[in-house]
Amino acid sequence: MRHLICAAALTCFGGPLAAAPLCDDLGFAGLLASCNRGETIQLTLASGKPLGEDVVLESGAYYKLEITADGSAELAIEGPSFFRAIWMNEIVINQIEIRPMAIDSIEFDKAGVAELSFIAIKPGRHVLRIPGSTGESQSVTLSIQ
Structure with missing residues (x-):
């Protein structure tokens, strides 16, 4: 303000x-x-369990999104509007760094962790969800202000 x-x-x-x-x-x-970094956002992909909690991000700040799959089911997470509202620095999977231009979703066939680092850019409300799910606990809203 x-x-x-x-x-x-x-x-x-x-x-x-x-x-x-x-x-x-x-x-x-x-x-x-380092002074421009927000809290790490934690999401859990597990059959029948909540994905995570809604988060408010600040435009221009650097964040990490850690997605952990427990291997209980083959699950994905999608959110094209969110992935287009950020500048993706990298995705780290099994200590392999990937620097993509853009993504729509990430799918886990078995247990594992993916860490995305990014800068929030475009203000708005963006939803990450498990594809095909309808439950409120199967999605997370990331609001960029």
Whole structure:
């Protein structure tokens, strides 16, 4: 809110608008700086169990999404609107780093962990869900502000 008031005041007085940094000093790493990192988001893929809790993200901040499958069923997670609202840094599976342009879904055939690191970009409400499921606990809403 403070940043919006400052931006409005600068607009009224004809001064230049500048984006407020998320950290005092982003340094050489820029948006990937450690001071710009949010909490890790944990999701669990397990047959009949809740996927996770809804999360609020800040646009321009760096996050990790850790998806853990327990192997109880062959399950996937999809969310094309979410994956298009972020800049994907990498996906790490079994210590193999993948730097994709875009994805629609990730499927687990057996137990394992996938870690996605990204920067939230496009504000809005985005849903990650288990494909074909209808239960509320089988989806998570990620709101980017």
